[in-house]
Every structure is written in structure tokens, then in C-alpha cells.
Amino acid sequence: MENNQKRLTRRDFIRGTVGATLAVSVLGVPWANGSEHAVQSSLVTVIRDKNVMDTTFKVDSKILQTMLDQTVLQVTGKVMIQEAWAELVKPDDIIGLVPTPHLNPTHPELVEVVKTSLMKKVGIPEKNIIMAQGGKRRPKQCTALISMPALKGHWLTGIGTVIKNYIMYSGRPSRYHEEKSAKLGEIWHIPEVKGKTRLVVVDAIHPLCDKGPQSDPRYKWAYNGLIAGTDPVAVETVCLKILTEKRRALRGESWPISPPPICVEAADKVYGLGTSKMEEIKIAHFGWEEDLLLG
């Protein structure tokens, strides 16, 4: 006989019982209450430059390089760029770069400037920088990962940016759709991945605020930004805020992301990957101020 009280519904979101329901229906582990967390602040940087992409959607790599440098400086709190990178990775690391290949893919220019920085500013040989998106064999050979998803919604998981970026490492991505998308955080704990992510830098140059499932240019806009941090959940939470605000601005009325992105809160409360509470996130933004969407 079915246990009818174990199905996640709209009412759980209104009541705030998402965690309890998921804990018994999908996760099989308790959902931590907010009070059980030690309050800590996670830093998320939002660096924007109005001119990083032109009206033909061409990205200026020089400006992007400057934005990346500023990102790394702000994330680490260092003054010199070499010092800043050294805080994140070591010269003998084997680095896996993890961009998003599908539906609003990561700009190749971003991948290139990260790679160039690692080579020139940290001294990592090119052969030790691997394109690590794909099966779990790729992160296995890496000692450090830099996650570089593009900002976008997703029609099966709500948001398809940071937490979902490692879905291919699971070997069975279809197991993480619908209600089971709450479990996306567990992929960050598989041995090939756990503890390796040194930086999350989200390509928010030309985000997609609708969920797709295919790209619709009406819902892409020039945000011209990089959103970064070392706490993946905090970065995702800020991304979610920007998507939500943009959707409201576009329609002039509430336009909730649907289905709700349950993976974000679960990544915090079940998998301990970081914080999903805006009050625990310090946002440092620099550069272009217009339509920041963080109000």
C-alpha cells in the first residue's frame, strides 16, 4: 500500500516541510534544521562589465580576463593575482575544468582565460589542465576542479547551473531528475569528486532565465557577469536570486521557477556543501551596476 504522506507537493513548499517529506521519500536521511547549522558567512562575488559582450554576442577576451582576475582576487582576498591563484590551486595540481556543454553552454572564451591564467599565473603545464566534463574517469585523474557552468534554468530541475554541473559524474544522469533532483548534491561526495572543487565561477555573461528545455532568445539577456565563490551552494543561491528577479522583471508579475529547484536547499541541509540562506551570504559586487538583480 502506498504511503500517501510521502509525496512532495506544492503544499510542502508553503508549509516549509519540503525537507521532512524528502527525507522520508527520497533522501533517506534527515534534513537539517537551520538552527543546527553554525552560522557562517560565504562570500559570493559578482563581477560585471558592460562591454564584455557586444551586440553580436562576441565576447571580449581581454575584458573577460580582467573580470576573472578581479574575481579571483576578491574570492581569495589577496592583492596579487599570482598569490590569489596560489590560494586556490598548486603548481603540481592536475586541474579539471568543468564547463557546461549543453543548453546555453559556457563561453569557450571563459574556458580559455581560466586555462591561460592557470598556465601563466600559477605555472601549471598545459598537459595538466584537463577538460573534465563527462564521465567520472575525468575528475578521477584530477587533483583539483574548477566548475564553470553557465547560468540557466532547467525544466526538470528548476535551475541547471552549479549543483547540477557534475551530473554526468554520476554515470546515470536520468536518476537525478524530478523529485530525485534533490539528490544532486550527493554527486559532489563521490570519491572522484569530493573535496576537489577549488573554485566555482559561473558564466553569467548571457544567461537564460527560463527553464527551456530549449534555448529561447527572448529569455536570454546580457548580464555580462561572472558569479563566483568557493561555496557552491552560496553561488547557486545567488544565481537563483538573479534568475528569479529577471523573470519577475520580464513579466511584470511573479513568475516562479517551476518546478522548484529542490537541489539547492538539499545541497545545504542534507549534503553540507554550503549555505542556501541569503542572510549567510556576503555578496561583493563590482563593475556595471545596472539591472544587478540582487535587490
Place this chain on the structure above:
Amino acid sequence: MMGSSSKTVLSFLLIIINVSFLEGISAKMTEKTVNLPKTIGVWTRSDSARIVDSSNIFHYMNGAGELYLAYGFNHLEVYEYTADQQDSILVEVYVMNTSNDAFGLLSLDWGGEPVTIHSKPSYQANPTVAPARALYGEGLLRIWADTIYARVMAYRETAASKEAVLSLGQTIAVNRKMSAEPELLNILPQAMGSDWKLRKDRVGYFRSHLVLNSLYYLSHQNILNLDHSTEAVTAPYENISDAGTSKRVQVLFVKYATPERAQKALDNFHNAYLHEHQKGFNPGVTKKHMNSFSVEDGWLGYALNETCLAVVFECPNRESAHMIIKHISCNATNKENDHGK
């Protein structure tokens, strides 16, 4: 070590497999629904379409394939137009099992600039919701033309690419039957009472809980037992007060294949969504099997009548829930009776 005879057998098998595979490809390549020009403006397309069906749709578009499989999907034909110094134009022609399925895909988003395309009118359709059968916005044209849903997208919008996209759209739609909107849409009155007005720009037609969740989230699970044998429509109704504030309710109407399936779906929905409330109907309220419940976001009302389940969410009070559900149910009964005449 593999012997020479084994190698020969293996080679032979590989040849057979290859020939079969190529024959399959060849057969698929000859199958085409639209006759698109080889060149349009400065763009030129490849000779043959890429054919995608349910067996390889995830290879083509990953999880996005779930959307098309959630409707009655036959196959997809893909053309790419390229040009020197220009971004390409992608043409995707989704051949659906019914016109309703193609309509459903367009109904997921009524935004964009309505575009007139020249379909062949089979009869004068009197649309309930559709502002047009083609909608254009920033380089993307979406078309409903009989059993076809098409997306024609210029990766970068220019005056020339817009002209090419619209022209390709005309070619796709030309001489296709101008089918009527799904009959189920007629269930939705334009207004209920003097207060509640249909948001025509938010009407969605579907058969799957995945699509419902993208329009109005209910549950990650399929608590209404939706599948290809069902058809459903959802839309908000808005009540704008004199002060300019608006209140919105969401109407959902599902038609099942049999009364038994409808009853079972209601049981499942009630168990999942209203498990603390007693099941059953209030026969005294109307002749219809109707009930209403107070939940966190307002009053929820439902009614079951033969194969049809009507549900309304987020009503401000019990009276409005009853009024709306009664209105929808009566409308459904009247349409059913009209149909039976």
C-alpha cells in the same frame, strides 16, 4: 587469439550491421514532411534532414526530449542553414501524432509577436486562446500548423535573418490544414461571474505532469495519473479589484479515458495532496460530485463528473471555490451535451 574464420565471420557481421544501419539512415533521410528551399537569402542548408525519433531524441537534445515525448511525438526533422560570416538558422520540424499535441507545444508560451502564416483553412476556427498560430521573438519563430510544431531559430537576429526565418515559417505552414484548437479549451469560460477573467496568455494544454509542473507546480510525482491517454488544460483566472490589486486562482481540468481512471486519479490526488482531509463529496451543494478544502494557499475545490476532473486552487474563500468549480463543471457538461447532439 582470434582465428581467421572468426575474423571473417566478425567482418561479415560488421558489414551486415553497417549495411542495415546505413539502410536505416537512408530510409530516414528520404522521409521528410516539409519541402524547404535549398537556399534562403545568403543561407544554404544541407541536402538532407537529420531525422530524430523517440529512440535517439535524448542523444539530440538530452533531457529536453522529455518534453516532446510528454506529448504524442512521431519524429523530428532538423535542418541547419549556414552562411559565411553569418550565424546559422536552425529549423526543427516536430511531427506530432495529432494537431492537439502540436498545439500543446505552442501553448507552453504565448509570448512573442503574433505572425500570420498561410495555412489552408479547413474551416473557420474560432480561437479560444491562440492569438496566432505562429509567434516570433528575437530570432525564434514557433509555429503550430496542423500536426506540426516547428521552431525556426536564427542564432542572431538581424533584418535579413528575420526575413529568412519568417519565410521558412511560411514554407512550413503553407497548404497545411488549419486545425481547430483542442476542444478541451472550450471548457474554459472567458469569465466567471463578474469578477474572474481568464488569462488567455497563460492557458496551457498538456498530457504530462512534467509539463503541468512547468506551468503550475503541484508535485514532483504524477499525482493526477496523467499520461498519453489523458488531456488536460490549466489556466489562471484573475480578479482585479477597483483598487488595482489582483487575486489569481488556478484552474485545472483533466479528461481521462474512462470514468474509472478519472475516479482513481482523484483518489490518488486526494491521498497525496489532501491526505488529512476526509474524502468524499458534498452532494448537497450541487448535483455534481464536488468538494472543497482549506489548505495553506487558500481554498481548493474539485469536482468529478464521469471522465472529467476539475480542480481549482488558491481561491480566497469556499464560496468562490464552489462558484468556479460549478462554472467549469457546468460548462464541461454543456459542451459534452452539445457534442452528443
